[in-house]
């Protein structure tokens with residue numbers, strides 16, 4: 001049974017409807033993880049071994065990962081040993097605190113500096129939501145900035161068409177070449193066009209690739225070099241898009257892309273359809289990288305700036 005919840009202090013500072021909606025969007029994670037935790041910990045259970053075993057299973061099934069699960073359990077059991085915690089509801093609150101402390105460093109929003117153009121390079125494996133996320137970000141930023149899009153996914157004709165469709169819908173200019181063109185050459189053109197137009201922001205869409213495809217990873221490095229050659233401070237943001245429902249594999253993608261192109265920010269997509277929302281906690285623990293946005297659906301409005309307090313409140317409602 002899920003207990004009635006009171007708004008937390010951080011929640012009081014925000015419109016409650018926004019909270020409600022994030023919680024609704026995270027329905028799958030909510031059902032398994034949040035309800036599971038509430039049932040386990042808020043029902044006056046004894047603090048015995050079986051409780052911690054069940055807690056471990058819950059954390060692992062939400063894809064918090066072995067290392068991070070052990071870390072969280074160590075934290076909580078140490079508090080039990082020190083007699084700082086004496087009942088299961090206090091375990092819930094201690095866990096909430098530990099997760100919140102892990103997530104805080106990730107809550108750094110993307111800041112568009114005065115660099116002109118501010119270059120955002122978007123990378124990730126196939127189908128994670130790169131192109132859709134670019135459209136969502138562009139829609140969010142276009143009221144305050146002039147934006148140019150670069151279709152550097154020259155791999156498939158459909159990929160160029162997809163970005164063209166978004167550019168037309170958002171009424172934004174786009175630089176593209178034919179299918180099979182050198183992706184770095186498209187980016188070179190786009191940088192020149194951005195300067196000529198005095199665009200504030202250039203967003204570069206790249207082809208999805210597995211980190212094991214060394215030729216394609218080299219292409220990505222080349223794109224980065226071309227950008228960096230035109231402005232040594234660029235790219236100003238290398239956004240890695242990760243599909244939250246891929247679970248722990250997201251961490252290995254992160255390691256490889258970080259090594260190849262120096263990821264500076266993350267977008268976690270498809271959090272609406274997964275019970276594995278705990279992957280964010282593992283990412284926070286193991287990398288501390290800024291999570292710039294989270295994707296919670298397919299529509300244009302389904303991109304949120306990541307707010308650590310909001311996320312923790314949605315995942316573990318304050319008691």
Ligand SMILES: Nc1nc2c(ncn2[C@@H]2O[C@H](COP(=O)(O)OP(=O)(O)OP(=O)(O)O)[C@@H](O)[C@H]2O)c(=O)[nH]1
Pocket residue numbers: 124125126127128129130131132133153159206207208209269270271272273294295296297298302
């Ligand atoms: N449910 C849900 N679907 C999403 C989200 N973000 C993207 N998608 C969907 O994921 C699918 C793939 O999105 P794309 O943007 O084409 O992915 P991509 O990374 O550009 O794919 P490639 O260019 O082929 O590598 C589309 O059907 C999107 O609508 C999200 O946050 N939630």
Ligand SMILES: [Mg+2]
Pocket residue numbers: 130131132153159205206207208
């Ligand atoms: Mg794409």
